[in-house]
Amino acid sequence: MSRRSPTQPADQAEAATLEDALELVRQHGGRVTSSRRILLHALFASQGHRTAEELAGEVQAEAPDIHLSTVYRNLDELERLGVVVHSHFGHGPATYHLASSVHGHFVCEECGRLTEVPDSMFDGLAKQARARFGFTIDPHHFAMLGRCADCT
Amino acid sequence: MSRRSPTQPADQAEAATLEDALELVRQHGGRVTSSRRILLHALFASQGHRTAEELAGEVQAEAPDIHLSTVYRNLDELERLGVVVHSHFGHGPATYHLASSVHGHFVCEECGRLTEVPDSMFDGLAKQARARFGFTIDPHHFAMLGRCADCT
DNA sequence: TTAAATGCAAAGAATTTGCATAACA
């Protein structure tokens, strides 16, 4: 229970562009370093889900000296600012993506296939959870596991 | 992607008692050892969710020499046989419980509170997932995170 | 008497941290 907060405050300005994100960093007393810029560039360059290690690889293609631990620290910071979000698709490393493209995940336990699903898929569950338990679900952090069409 | 299979074959005999579970072990060429018996006793003694380390503690209260790695190996084996199941409630260690009492989990990201919810809570989502993606959900492995009534 | 299980130590994967140095603002 001692890592990043997956919370994304509702009043947080959304970072739609790389420059927006850097502005957010500045506003919170952070500094615009080249590792931050390059990491954000990698994140904005593709909509995919990538592990810290994959991102470090992309970053290091630009600047080989940027260390994995720096990538982790920057991802933490960007997550605190609401720019990125991480999720878990199974055992193994977490994956990171831009908060502006949050959505649910179905992951096949058999073949590992990832299906991105609209949040609306969880509306019914959200309503029930609130009605019966007063619980507000956040369906993004953990994937919903199961079997994909091919593996059923 | 290289650990236990969370799959619980539908045709698997359910182990309702400690002796049933041991019988299953025997049927699959396994041996009834004291560590297995003691571990199963701990699992059946309470309906709770416990980490491997917590279970090891309980087991070691009976037999101090039983090693944590033995507990992990036995939990793996029992999971393969469909007797126990593990789930993840957040970052941190997995928790184990009897497969006969599977249910969904809501975990509060703020205070950590665990709410056990009936599987039927996921019926709507299951139906939609199947209809729209041919995906069969298994809502047990990962908890559904969110905010509990008190923390909302 | 032999295949399966154990204890122990060590490795492994993912992530975090301490600390001296570097570099934004």
Next chain:
DNA sequence: TGTTATGCAAATTCTTTGCATTTAA
């Protein structure tokens, strides 16, 4: 010029594995 960030190495946490030995059947 004073934080804030970085590189690097080392530590942490959770889990798995190799191997010599023990044990159940």
